[in-house]
Amino acid sequence: MEEMKRNPRIESFLLTLKILFQSPASVFGVVVVLIYIAIAAIDQFDPSLIGLTNVNSLVPNFTIPEPLPPSPAHPFGTVYPGIDIFTGILKAIRIDIGFAFFVVILGAVSGVLIGVISAYFGGWIDEIVMRITDIFFSIPYLVLAIAIGFFLGRSLFILSVGLIIIWWPIYARVVRGQSLAVREQTFVEAARASGVGNSKIMFRHILPNTLAPIFVQFSFDLATIVLTLATLNFIGFAPANAYLPDMGYLSSIGYEYAVIGDWWTIVFPGFGLLLFALAMNLVGDGLRDALDPRLRR
Amino acid sequence: MIISSYLNPHLPYAVQRAMLVKEFHLNDPIWVQYYYYMVGLLQGNWGYTHTAIYSGPVTTAISLFLPNTIQLSIIAFIIAVVIAIPAGQESAVRKNSAVDQISRFVAFVGISLPVFWLAQILSEVFATPTVSPALNILPLSGTVDATLMAGVPWINSIGVSNPTHIMMIDALIHGNLPIFFSSIRHVILPAATLAFTSIAGIMRYMRASMVESLSQDYVKTARSKGLPEKVVIKVHARKNALIPVVTILGLLFAGLLGGVVVIEDLFSYPGMGLWTVDAILGYDSGGIMGTTIVFGLILVTANFIVDLLYAWIDPRIRLGE
Numbered sequence: 001m002e003e004m005k006r007n008p009r010i011e012s013f014l015l016t017l018k019i020l021f022q023s024p025a026s027v028f029g030v031v032v033v034l035i036y037i038a039i040a041a042i043d044q045f046d047p048s049l050i051g052l053t054n055v056n057s058l059v060p061n062f063t064i065p066e067p068l069p070p071s072p073a074h075p076f077g078t079v080y081p082g083i084d085i086f087t088g089i090l091k092a093i094r095i096d097i098g099f100a101f102f103v104v105i106l107g108a109v110s111g112v113l114i115g116v117i118s119a120y121f122g123g124w125i126d127e128i129v130m131r132i133t134d135i136f137f138s139i140p141y142l143v144l145a146i147a148i149g150f151f152l153g154r155s156l157f158i159l160s161v162g163l164i165i166i167w168w169p170i171y172a173r174v175v176r177g178q179s180l181a182v183r184e185q186t187f188v189e190a191a192r193a194s195g196v197g198n199s200k201i202m203f204r205h206i207l208p209n210t211l212a213p214i215f216v217q218f219s220f221d222l223a224t225i226v227l228t229l230a231t232l233n234f235i236g237f238a239p240a241n242a243y244l245p246d247m248g249y250l251s252s253i254g255y256e257y258a259v260i261g262d263w264w265t266i267v268f269p270g271f272g273l274l275l276f277a278l279a280m281n282l283v284g285d286g287l288r289d290a291l292d293p294r295l296r297r
Numbered sequence: 298m299i300i301s302s303y304l305n306p307h308l309p310y311a312v313q314r315a316m317l318v319k320e321f322h323l324n325d326p327i328w329v330q331y332y333y334y335m336v337g338l339l340q341g342n343w344g345y346t347h348t349a350i351y352s353g354p355v356t357t358a359i360s361l362f363l364p365n366t367i368q369l370s371i372i373a374f375i376i377a378v379v380i381a382i383p384a385g386q387e388s389a390v391r392k393n394s395a396v397d398q399i400s401r402f403v404a405f406v407g408i409s410l411p412v413f414w415l416a417q418i419l420s421e422v423f424a425t426p427t428v429s430p431a432l433n434i435l436p437l438s439g440t441v442d443a444t445l446m447a448g449v450p451w452i453n454s455i456g457v458s459n460p461t462h463i464m465m466i467d468a469l470i471h472g473n474l475p476i477f478f479s480s481i482r483h484v485i486l487p488a489a490t491l492a493f494t495s496i497a498g499i500m501r502y503m504r505a506s507m508v509e510s511l512s513q514d515y516v517k518t519a520r521s522k523g524l525p526e527k528v529v530i531k532v533h534a535r536k537n538a539l540i541p542v543v544t545i546l547g548l549l550f551a552g553l554l555g556g557v558v559v560i561e562d563l564f565s566y567p568g569m570g571l572w573t574v575d576a577i578l579g580y581d582s583g584g585i586m587g588t589t590i591v592f593g594l595i596l597v598t599a600n601f602i603v604d605l606l607y608a609w610i611d612p613r614i615r616l617g618e
Contacts, residue, residue, distance in 0.1 A: 139593045142555035146577050147589050227411050234413045235562050235574055251414060263421070270414030277409035285405070 019290035026286025032279035036093055043094035055091050058083045058243040058250070067254075067262045077264035079254045083243070085264065089272045091245035097276070099156065100225040103163045108218055110164070111171025116210070118172065119179035120202050130176070133169035141166050145228065146237055156244070159232065163225060174217055178210035212291040219284030223277035230273050247273045338590070346584035348575035350567055355587035358572060363591060364462035365440055366561070366568035370553050372484055373491035377553075381496045382542070385503025389538075390530060392508060400500060407497030412556050416490045416563040423486060438565035440464060441480045449473065487564045491556050495549050503542050510538040540611050547596075547603035554592055 020026050039050070047055045065081035068074060076085035118129040136144070148162035182188065183206060191205050230248030247269040254265025308316075317323070322330050337343065343355035351358045388397035424437040441464055451471055452458045458467040465484075468477035510516065511534050519533045520526075561570030569588055576584025 138596050139589060140552070140555035140558070140596070142558050143573060143589055143592050146558070146573065147585055150577055150580070150582075150585055223409060227409075230411055231413055231559055234411075235559055236578055237574075248411070248413070251411075251417070255417060266414065266417050270411055270417070273411045273414065274406070274409055277411070278405055281405050281408050 016287075016290045020283075020286045023286050023289070025282045026290075029279040029282030029286065032275060033283055036097055036276050036279070039090060040094040040097045043091060044098070050090065052087055052090060055094060055245070058088050058091065058245050060243060067257045067265050069262070070264055076268040077262075079250065079262075079265040080257060083250070083253070085250065085254075085268050088245055088250050089247065089269060092247045092250060092269070092272070093276075095156070095244065095246050096226050096229060096273075099160055099229050100222045103160050103167060103225050104218055104221045106160075107164045107167030107221070108171045108214060111168035112175045112207070112210075112214060114168065115172035115175030116179050116202050116207050119176040119183060120198070120206065126176075129172060133172055136166060136169040142228065142231065145232065149232070149237060154237070159229070163228065167221065167225075170217065170221070171214060174213050175207075175210050178213060179206050182206045182209045216284050216288045216291065219280050219287060223280035223284070226280075227273060227277055334586075343587050343590075344583035346572075346576060346581050346587065348572060348579050348581050348584055350572060350575055355583050358584070359569075359587060359591055360462060361457055362567060362569045362572045364457075364464070365566065366557055366570065368463050368465055368480075369484055369487055369561070369566060369568060370491065370550075370557055373488040374495070374550060374553060376488060376492035377495040377499055377549075378546070380492070381499035382503050382539075384496075385500040385542075386507050386530070386535060386538070388500070389504045389507030389511060397504075400504075404497035404500050407493055410494065412490065412494055412559050413563060415493060416487075416560055419486055419490055420564065435486055436483050437486075438483075440483050440567060441476055449476070483566070487560050487566050490564075491553060491560050494556050495553055498549050498552070499542065499546070502545055503538065506541045507534060507538040510534045513537070536610070540607070543603060543606050543610055546606075547600040550596070550599040554595060 020030070042049050043052065043055050047053065060081040060083055063082065067080055068078045070077040074084050074086065076089065078084050079088075114129060118126045144166050145159075145162055148165060149159055152158045152162060188201060188205055191201050196205075230246065230251070233244075233246045233248030234252045236252070250269040251266050254262070254269065257265045322333050325333075334344065341356060343359075346352065346355050346358050351361060384400050388394075388400045391397055420437055423435045451460075451467060458464050460470070461467055465477060465480045468474070468480065511530075513534075515537075516529060516534050519529045524533075557568065558570040558573050560566070561568045562574045565571065569591060572584060573588040575581070576588060
């Protein structure tokens with residue numbers, strides 16, 4: 001029984017992967033994302049593997065504070081005060097990616113739960129939830145993130161909580177829209193007629209059928225959150241941690257030097273961000289095609 | 298400082314303090330203070346802001362900064378729409394051609410670019426003499442050359458122009474071309490940066506919508522009637538493809554406003570965004586509350602305009618069907 005239930009899901013997953021890997025752009029995206037995740041994992045568990053020490057700080061070197069151009073010793077050059085950009089980026093990947101996954105996973109889980117409950121029960125619960133999401137959509141998210149950070153404080157954790165508060169409504173909306181359609185399907189009616197409880201109908205019958213667009217949204221949001229964190233750090237809304245390894249912060253200290261001609265101080269950190277966001281967006285676009293029912297048949 | 302305007306230096310310190318406490322309801326619980334704030338909002342008393350670029354009533358700051366932001370974001374929005382809609386249409390018509398692939402690549406790079414990074418690169422290339430002397434053709438910051446503004450009768454002491462408050466339009470009204478061109482030169486870099494970030498989104502939506510619309514039966518019918526391809530695309534396919542695109546333009550405008558915060562800061566463009574950042578960095582709650590409310594209002598207004606446009610494009614809605 002268990003065997004029969006599982007097979008179609010695995011098959012469906014394999015089909016998704018097959019369609020995904022048909023497009024070279026998606027393959028590129030997946031490979032780049034995996035490399036970033038691998039670097040983040042190495043930073044987390046054994047940084048000495050890629051020769052890193054002190055992964056929580058950008059390790060300034062005050063003996064040679066002025067930026068040095070790229071050289072064999074510093075492949076991407078250095079930035080004031082003597083921070084090596086290459087190792088800085090490697091360390092930043094752990095913070096930036098970890099932060100993005102933390103925010104998007106928690107935001108997606110809470111949004112999905114709220115959305116399914118809201119759609120399933122309908123009525124005033126649905127009305128209240130949807131009006132709350134309206135409030136979040138009526139203010140630009142960057143402004144809202146800054147305002148929440150202002151009132152709650154400026155640590156990386158609080159910033160992530162603020163972004164989760166901003167991000168769940170997107171998922172609630174997407175899942176609600178899907179669930180409303182699924183709720184009316186005959187198999188849900190059949191489940192209800194055979195006496196299945198509310199929570200089992202919601203999470204076992206409706207939820208799995210709403211997840212395809214969630215995965216797509218998830219990959220786009222990973223890119224957006226990484227860029228958002230970098231942007232917040234860049235405009236000086238950084239968590240109170242000098243030398244926090246983050247690509248936005250790295251770019252912001254390079255800014256003044258880039259203006260006087262030291263291009264490497266901003267080009268490389270920005271490129272590190274661009275590459276991840278591009279890869280994640282390509283994966284999302286590929287997933288959208290791969291999960292599109294019209295293309296699967 | 299604003300507070301000093303409330304104080305009479307001849308009074309004893311304790312009296313001054315008591316007057317301030319009374320004026321700002323500092324002894325009341327926070328919900329009572331919130332009540333006073335909300336009443337003040339409705340009465341046009343939005344509190345005070347004290348930042349590096351402006352100190353004074355929030356409402357005055359809004360009248361100073363909001364027109365600049367409107368000018369910037371509308372120009373950016375127009376640039377984005379004018380480029381993105383035809384590009385999206387073209388890549389849908391020539392699906393999977395080189396044009397489509399290139400525009401797809403550009404679109405994804407556009408979504409993935411960190412805004413602040415693009416702004417840095419552009420300002421280095423076009424506005425930094427030390428990096429690129431040949432291309433140093435645009436100003437790096439501000440809205441208009443300060444030397445041109447001196448002594449102009451229709452610009453008041455804090456830099457607000459009359460009658461519309463939007464410098465570019467006022468310059469045209471008064472026939473002052475140097476100021477007009479100066480403000481265009483100042484807006485190019487921030488507007489281009491801002492536009493580039495939204496082009497990608499609009500273009501992808503337009504392409505998807507156009508592909509959908511081109512596969513519909515009415516397009517087949519139009520083609521089999523023998524209509525020229527140009528008419529089929531322009532009249533039959535594009536009009537229907539635009540409907541969903543217009544609905545998301547309101548949301549994209551929100552994204553644009555988010556970008557304004559960063560871009561104005563980078564280009565020292567005195568608008569709502571720069572004020573927001575200054576207010577946040579200075580823990581200026583009056584400014585933060587004021588800017589957040591204004592951003593919300595702009596968004597609601599944008600969505601309202603989109604609803605109206607929607608009715609204009611889709612006659613079925615106008616007829617109430």
